Amino acid sequence: MARIQLFSDDGLEELERTVDPGTTSSVFSNLRPDTIYTMIVVSDDAVVSSDTRKTNLLDGISATMVTSDSVQLTWNVVGTATSYEISFISQDTTTAELNTSISAGQSMALVQNLQPQTLYTFSIVAVIGTTRNNVGSVTTATENANESPVLSNCPNDTAAVLPDTSSFVSVTWTPPTATDDDGTPTVSSTHQQGSLFEYGLTYVTYTAVDTEALTANCSFTVNVTDTTLPVINNCPGTVPALLIPGDSLVEVLWTVPTEGDNSGFVTLMSTHSPGAAFPLGDTPVTYTAVDAAGNTMACIFNVSVTPARSVLFAINLEVQETLSPPSQEERFLLEQGIDALWSDAVNK
Template identity: 35%
Template sequence: MKTLLLLFGIFFLSVLLGSAEGKMVAFVNFVVRHSFVTQSNGITDMTVAAAFKPHEISETISGTNLWRLGFFGARNMEGTGPRANEIHQLLSPAQRSQTAFPGQNLTFDASSRVNLNNIGPDQSFPFYCVEFAKNPLADPDFTFQVANDEVPAILCQNSQSLPRSAPEQETRPSALFTSLTARFQITKSPDDTIPSRATITVTLEPHPRTDVITGTNLWQLGFFGSRNSDGSGERKNESPQLLLPVQASQPLHPNEPFVLSVERLINMAGIAGTDESFSYLCVEFGKQPTASPEFLFLGSDEDQTIVLCEKARDTEQVPDAFPVDTIRPQILECPDIDAPSVIAIVELGITSAIVPFNEPTATDASNSITVDSSCNSGDRYPVGTTTCTFTFTDSSGNRDQCVFTITVLTEDTTPPEVFQCPDEVTAIVELGITSIVMLYDEPFATDNSNATNLLQNQTCQPGGSYPVGETSCLYLFVDPDGNKNSCIFLIKVTTSDQTRPTISNCPTAGPSTIVELGLLYGVVLWTEPTATDLAGATLLPRTGRPGDSFPLGNTPIVYVFTDPSGNEATCTFIVTVTTEDTTPPMIVNCPSLIERQVELGVPGLIITWTEPSATDISGTAMLVNRTHAPNDFFPVGITQVIYNFTDSSQNEAVCSFMISITTDPILIEFTTNDLKVQEDIDDVTINLNLNQTIERTLQLVLGFEKQTQHLQHQGKIFERKPCLPPCLSVLKLHR
């Protein structure tokens, strides 16, 4: 449920006052405020607060039924032309009779349910209006002026701000009443076997919140005699329906008196008799079971009625003889001949229209009426004015006529027809581009008026530059009668990433490594490639990483980079693992030292040994050189023997060992007197004065020309340190 307040503002009217007979009131301004509370199906509770200010030179206007405040939908801001869902009177009886004083606001606060169907910005009636005027039933009569004209004051508002009812569950309208009065006039027949003539008038006051009820077979008005004042108990001579079809279909409007008057022949036998057993005359008012459309009576879905009874002696009864019928039939709802009574509007170019209307009906006490008409509801009528006559004649020859006109008007209400209006115009640009020039086929329009240049406004055009995103475009077409149509569409520019990521550092020559012959795997290192992309690049699982072990041979490595749009870029290269023989041959049986002794004076000795050999992982190890061979002669002293081996990769291995041939040790006898001992931390140095014989013998055996000589004395080794002569020989005793 939604409430909306609208303030029309102050509408100033210029008033030119002239002379007029009787009293006169002229209004200089008025303010109208609306409040709407949406119900459902277009039915809305409306409250109108209005203030009307008479001119200071106006006269005081007092009486009954002075004012009328109405509501309707209109096609234009002026409120002229056809009206939709009109409520003729919003004011209650008390408000209609308010006194107007010069210069003082005349205020009203009226409530009613209104039908907003067909009233709205997209409907046939885009404006809603309030009309303030003199009530035709004003008593006494007076002159009502607005801007020097005796016309109603009309204020209209664009319905853009009207509440729209939500698609709620359907709610049936309700007929609500605040009071009911009945008046009985009975011309009693002198003989109970002859029906009596009765005129029964029922007046109901609609509740301000009642819905507008229109349709067919709406109401039921019955008559019966009763023993009780509330109509309870047994009913006498009941007539369940006194209304004619046209009366049973009388519309109900808020704040407008609802009056039903019938003349019927009723059976009064046993009613208001001498025994007074059925002394009450009763009417029962309610909804017909066959009402169309369906509505709620008194706001309830149950079968309810309003019963009102009067004591028979309180009614007007005429005990005369049953008179001769001289009364003409009473015509109901005859349109005013002085105004276009029935109006139909057809589209420009159409020459006629089928016009349905409520045909006039009549009532008569005889209940026997013949009708002669020149028009029929639902017939086709030409553009222009057609005069219709309905003649009603009762069984006694009494007749009356209803004459009215049917007017068929033409109006151009058809908006231009738009062609080539796209739902949307789309383009895709590469990610990073911000706009694009768009070309499209422009919409155009034609109109039944054959007018050209219908395009009044456009917000887009082909060849324009449109940014990434959505741009709303409007083409507005208007014909000479103001009918509008538009083409609204979107220009959608979206980005699409169709560019692959850009790879950097993709190896052009594949990384490689060399491993020792005999290994099956090798670790390969490289700088990993990277990728950039406008949307960001992601590396998918790769087939190898730096530092991984790879088998001998070629292994393909694939780096795949992808962006959020699925574009892929690939870096592919080969990782190569090769072998190289860098291991020298392995020597077997390489001697460490061969020592031999010979007698003093023997120059040397033939030495033999098991020759070393070599193996290699390549399977080939060759002896390429040796300095000596077994059974060679070696002189006294130390000789180095070298074996050189090589494999197919020219890796070399050397076996080197020493052959030492020495003479037996010389025992030197000397006393401590011959020694000069000098001690330090690590050893003892002995200075020995050797005679020439011993010196020569030492030279012969050991050779003093070498820097280090050894002597053995009493199991101890002496080391000779040479010095420049003349000096004593120095022997160093190792501890």
């Protein structure tokens, strides 16, 4: 008796059969397509012949969709098949799977959990009762594992100064560039270069998204400063007032000045408010405008309180000034006359 041994080159298959003496041929079936096999004929423990051949590549199967970790297979339906078996092996023989059963009537299967950038050979066998017929085989490589996109040349933090006459300033920069291992990613940003920025610190973010929805972000700041002083309009001059005899304070009114600033953010503060009570003499009143950057502007004027020589004089003078302000001479004569009337009234 002679023994025929058959070994696949990848070491996954080892077949052996015994034949009668004088036999010159033997057929091994259900071998994997596109695979190298070595056949050895042994008689009386001696090798009498050997041969190495490669099975044909069948074309009844195709890889219709390939990703980094999966391959979708389609094949020609065998009408009498009761099921199908899918087997695959990687070129480096580190990954192999046999006899994955697929129900009859199907002509498509998705093989998953594969290694990226690896060459695989897939084979399909139609099971018809106790017979197994090759449908076909296909060799294809999985794609590279998709990686997140990359944003290069992200702009540095940028500074700008607010102009004297505007609440905004246009800021420009060179946008970053986006690349990906799978096409060109879509890039969006919170602000476009050349946009208008107001006073303060603003974060600008670019986002790149690839076809697998993987993202990359790039951020920098635009810092807009303000060196322009605020303004105070209609600052009052000296505000006069008369103190009636017997009183220690007099309430004084004036028109509040208005403030402004190029940043649009300004606060007006004062040491006194209209209607405040003032003593005899000169009291400085200060208005201070402060913008968001801390720049300040001051408006200073005096409230000048002088004594009235009599109650009647003070009252009459206020009436006269309301109707028609008296001249200095008229004021003097009026004061003297009121004083005389007041003296006569006291002495009687």
